[in-house]
Amino acid sequence: MSNSAAPPPDAPPTAPLDALVHRAWTLHQQGRLAEAQALYLEVLAADAQNVNGLHLLGVMSLQTGRFADAAGLIARAIAVHPGDVSIYVNRGLALLHLGRPGEAASSFGRAVAVDAGHADAHYNRGGALQALGRGGEALASYGRALALDPAHAEALHNRGAARHALGRMDEALAGFERALAVRPNLAESHYCRGNALKDLRRGEDARASYDRAIALKPDYADAFGNRGTALKDLNRPAEALAGYGRALAVAPGSADAHYNRGLALQESRRGAEALAGYARALALKPDHADAWYNRGLLLHESRRLTEAVAGYDRAIAIRPDYAEARLNDAMALLLAGDFRRGWPLFEWRWKQEPLASVRRGFPQPLWLGTESLEGRTILLHSEQGFGDTIQFCRYAALVAARGARVIMEVRRDLMAVLQGLEGVAELVALGAALPPFDFHCPLLSLPLAFETDIDSIPGGRAYLRSDSARVAEWSKRLALRTKPRVGIAWSGSVIQKNNHNRRVGLAALLERMPDGCEVVSLQKDVESADRAILQAHPHVRRSGESLADFADTAALCELLDVIVTVDTSVAHLSAALGRPTWVLLSYEADWRWLLDRDDSPWYPGMRLYRQGADRDWAPVLDRVRADLARLAP
Secondary structure, three states: OOOOOOOOOOOOOOOOHHHHHHHHHHHHHHHHOHHHHHHHHHHHHHHHOOHHHHHHHHHHHHOOOOHHHHHHHHHHHHHHHHOOOOHHHHHHHHHHHHOOOOHHHHHHHHHHHHHOOOOHHHHHHHHHHHHHHOOHHHHHHHHHHHHHHOOOOHHHHHHHHHHHHHHHHHHHHHHHHHHHHHHHOOHHHHHHHHHHHHHOOOOHHHHHHHHHHHHHHHOOOHHHHHHHHHHHHHHOOHHHHHHHHHHHHHHHOHHHHHHHHHHHHHHHOOHHHHHHHHHHHHHEEEEEEEHHHHHHHHHOOOHHHHHHHHHHHHHHHHHHOOOHHHHHHHHHHHHHHHHHHHHHHHHHHHOOOOOHHOOOOOOEEEEOOOOOOOOOOOEEEOOOOHHHHHHHHHHHHHHHOOOEEEEEOHHHHHHHHHHOOOOOOOEEEEOOOOOOOOOEHHHHHHHHHHOOOOHOOOOOOOOOOHHHHHHHHHHHOOOOOOOOEEEEEEEOOOOOOOHHHHHHHHHHHHHHOOOOOOOEEEOOOHHHHHHHHHHHOOOOEEEEEHHOOOOHHHHHHHHHOEEEEEEEHHHHHHHOOOOOOEEEOOOOOOHHHOOOOOOOOOOOOEEEEEEEOOOOHHHHHHHHHHHHHHOOO
16 A cells, blocks of 8 residues: 655745644654654644644654554544545555554545545555455456556556456456566565466466565565465475475564465375474464364374364364365264264365366255155256265165155266166266256265264165176176186276375286286276286286276176275275175275274175275285185185
């Protein structure tokens, strides 16, 4: 914000007090503030209503951080002379510093009413409106300031900031660049340009912009910190940590710098140091919601679930609409087996990506177990991965038992394998026209609707069936069984963000396959590196790449003695068919597998093989080998 103090008229003083004010103003401009203040007070002692004495002493108070005094003095000046634009502007500045943006906006508005051609009045009004969260109005005020003064660098900068806050990144970037064209050495605009570039995922350009801001302002802690974040996003963790260290050297009391360094340490798997960073951030800023949330995530990953939930809850208390914290709170509770508290919070999955943008906007009401379904039609629709649909389609039978006609919408690859699912009257492929219905419910909301706990999970038996004709066809392809058949799937979808933790090295898995077993690959999508490994093991039957859909996979599973798979759709399918299924779980296993169990209440007969805290797959695969050896002759 800019001060808009107006000195007394340039004309020679016509009265002794005018001369005294002129003398005080001259001293004021020279930085001889104590002498100037004494003269202003002398003026006001002689004439308590002297408008210039009140206003300029108020300006001095504003400049020296005595904002309440400034607001009071300038208000008295306005009462004497309500027609001076600069007096309204300066009172607005004082009110902004006092954290009263609404009153400040009103004062700047009065200034504009007095003089609509005063660029600073429009500019400062924009700042107050921006502080009130009224971004559109702020943009309009900045626009009026720039129409009056196209080279107003601060207005250009703040307009860019307002556009950034509204998510209009390209326009924000253009605004900061225009500000820099007017004033190339404006460090704040280089910094904010870097922020816009970072959000546009132009990390290298963002780093360069932060570097320029730091060159102009070597103690710019925020620029050091955000430079570290840009480097972290560029997967340069060592440089990112160094950047955060420089930010802390400049501003050791910066909660954000400690927090961001904690994030980088967490991503580098230096958990104890990350926790210490979050602790320092929270000591400095106890209401730092993101620090509470990420501390919770770190504790969640370490299975310290009670502490993780406490962290999420603190973040939610500070920011009640914190969707990520609520959803991770849900997953921690579900992982701990606390379904009663977990399922309601799990509905927050619709408030964040990737689901927020694909949430179905049906006019029919959402059913969560309250309304009667007798004689009504309900649409149950899939929402996430294939495995989720397979796991939760079991609820169709319970919904039908409420008297409903059940329509189920699923992805096309699942249509064949779900034909004949108990409780489903009509199966519809995602994207096809939907028949009329009265209610709808996403599949993963059904446990909430039925108030499912561990003891009431439905489906204590196989609930999917394979197609006999496809089984016969695959039986011919595999030919006569001479030894136990082991199906393997070692990776989930490459686009699944946690796949790098879930996947098992194919070479290590094949090394553990006993000689007395026939190995059949169920992996449909095989990466190029794994193709080379399979070529080096010609005895492995490469059936996965010939699978047309899940009905083919189901038929193949019927012909296998055991399926060994990571946490992917194959695990759900084979277990839903009632086939012996051994699931290899990373240490950060999904909530549905609960904690420290080698079985699953969702799939009786399933066997779970879990990584230890060292996240090493070798002991897991050694246990699998030992158990497979018992199948081999």
